[in-house]
Amino acid sequence: xxxxxxxxxxxxxxxxxxxxxxxxxxxxxxxxxxxxxxxxxxxxxxxxxxxxxxxxxxxxxxxxxxxxxxxxxxxxxxxxxxxxxxxxxxxxxxxxxxxxxxxxxxxxxxxxxxxxxx
Numbered sequence: 001x002x003x004x005x006x007x008x009x010x011x012x013x014x015x016x017x018x019x020x021x022x023x024x025x026x027x028x029x030x031x032x033x034x035x036x037x038x039x040x041x042x043x044x045x046x047x048x049x050x051x052x053x054x055x056x057x058x059x060x061x062x063x064x065x066x067x068x069x070x071x072x073x074x075x076x077x078x079x080x081x082x083x084x085x086x087x088x089x090x091x092x093x094x095x096x097x098x099x100x101x102x103x104x105x106x107x108x109x110x111x112x113x114x115x116x117x118x
Contacts, residue, residue, distance in 0.1 A: 001064050003028075003035040003084035008115050010080075010087050013058040014040045015116045019051050019089070024115075025107035036085040037104060041095050045075045051089045052078045 001009075007024055014022050019040040028035035042048040049072070056066060059082060068081035076094040080087040088100060 001062060006059060006062075006064055006082060007036040007038060007085050007110075008118075009058055009062060010038050010055050010082075010085065011112050011115045012118060013054045014038070014051055014087075014089075015112070017051050017054045018043075018047070021095075022112055022116075023101060024110040024112050025101075025104050026110055027104060027107045030104070030106055034081070034084060034086045037100065037107065038085060038087045039095070039100055040087070040089050041092050042089055043092075045091070048075050048078055048089050048091060052080065055080055055087050055089075 011022055011024055019042065021041045023039040025037040026035065027033070027037050040051060042051050052072070059065065064082055066080045067083050070079040071077050076091050078089045
């Protein structure tokens with residue numbers, strides 16, 4: 001699966017489960033970590049886990065399971081690393097504290113409106 005197609009699938013999974021303030025950042029020219037970062041906010045601990053589980057499920061079913069999972073015990077910030085993209089799911093306060101958008105402000109933000117509408 002191409003990185004952008006994987007990112008679209010992850011964004012759609014987050015959107016379908018009511019993830020808030022979803023950001024898709026193209027980072028391929030800025031870092032070797034991943035081509036895309038996806039950042040999302042959840043409303044509660046169960047919501048963080050539901051978003052995490054849905055992204056994991058959708059991409060695994062598409063033949064792209066994560067190569068690394070982080071934070072499931074804590075549930076303030078969960079991370080799924082798919083190699084070509086990293087999905088960050090935060091509770092609101094944790095997202096505001098780490099402010100990844102500021103750290104990656106040189107990344108191109110991709111409008112997800114069309115992805116969410118699919």
